[in-house]
Amino acid sequence: AQRVTQPEKLLSVFKGAPVELKCNYSYSGSPELFWYVQYSRQRLQLLLRHISRESIKGFTADLNKGETSFHLKKPFAQEEDSAMYYCAIIQGAQKLVFGQGTRLTINP
Amino acid sequence: KAGVTQTPRYLIKTRGQQVTLSCSPISGHRSVSWYQQTPGQGLQFLFEYFSETQRNKGNFPGRFSGRQFSNSRSEMNVSTLELGDSALYLCASSERLAGSTGELFFGEGSRLTVL
Numbered sequence: 001a002q003r004v005t006q007p008e009k010l011l012s013v014f015k016g017a018p019v020e021l022k023c024n025y026s027y028s029g030s031p032e033l034f035w036y037v038q039y040s041r042q043r044l045q046l047l048l049r050h051i052s053r054e055s056i057k058g059f060t061a062d063l064n065k066g067e068t069s070f071h072l073k074k075p076f077a078q079e080e081d082s083a084m085y086y087c088a089i090i091q092g093a094q095k096l097v098f099g100q101g102t103r104l105t106i107n108p
Numbered sequence: 109k110a111g112v113t114q115t116p117r118y119l120i121k122t123r124g125q126q127v128t129l130s131c132s133p134i135s136g137h138r139s140v141s142w143y144q145q146t147p148g149q150g151l152q153f154l155f156e157y158f159s160e161t162q163r164n165k166g167n168f169p170g171r172f173s174g175r176q177f178s179n180s181r182s183e184m185n186v187s188t189l190e191l192g193d194s195a196l197y198l199c200a201s202s203e204r205l206a207g208s209t210g211e212l213f214f215g216e217g218s219r220l221t222v223l
Binding site: 044045046049086091092095096098100 | 152164166200206207215
C-alpha cells in the first residue's frame with residue numbers, strides 16, 4: 001500500500017536559514033502527494049499539493065520520482081513557520097494517509 | 109461558511125466505558141473522515157463516510173465504529189475504552205471522497221482521556 005515516511009520527528013533551524021522537511025513515499029505509479037500544516041492552537045490545514053506546483057507562504061515541494069521524495073522547502077525560514085507538518089498520500093485512490101509528522105521550530 | 113464542528117471538545121472516561129463523538133461537516137460537504145492523532149503514531153485513519161455509507165476503513169479494532177446521517181453529520185463510537193484510546197480524534201470533511209481530491213477540512217478535534 002502507498003505510504004509516506006517522515007524521517008525527522010523534530011527539526012530546528014534558525015530564522016533566515018533554509019529549511020527542508022523530508023518526505024519519502026512508496027508507490028510505483030503516479031502518486032498524489034500533499035503537505036498539511038498545523039500551527040499552534042489552529043486546525044490542521046492543507047498547505048500545498050504537488051499537482052498544483054504552487055508556492056504557498058514561500059514553501060515549495062517538488063515531486064522527485066527517482067528518489068521517491070516530496071520534500072518541503074523554504075529558502076528563508078520565518079518564526080511563524082513553526083508548526084507541525086504532515087506529508088500525506090492518497091492510498092489506493094481511496095483514502096488520504098498521513099506520515100507521522102515533523103515538528104518544525106524556528107529559532108530567533 | 110462555518111467550519112467543521114466537533115463536540116465535545118474534551119472528555120474524560122474510564123476504562124470499559126464507551127464514548128460517542130460528533131462531527132458536523134462544512135455545509136455542502138458529503139464526506140466525513142475520522143482520524144486518531146497521538147504523539148507517537150501521528151495521524152491514523154479510522155474511517156470515511158460518504159452519503160451515509162462507510163466507504164473506507166483503517167486498521168482499527170471493531171470497538172471503533174461510526175455512522176453518518178442524511179444531513180452528513182457523523183458520529184463515531186468507541187466501546188470498551190482502553191487506556192491506549194486516549195487521543196485527539198479529528199474529523200475532516202470534503203465535498204467529494206477524500207481519495208478523489210486529497211483536500212480535507214479539519215475540525216478542532218475531540219480530546220479523549222481514558223483513566
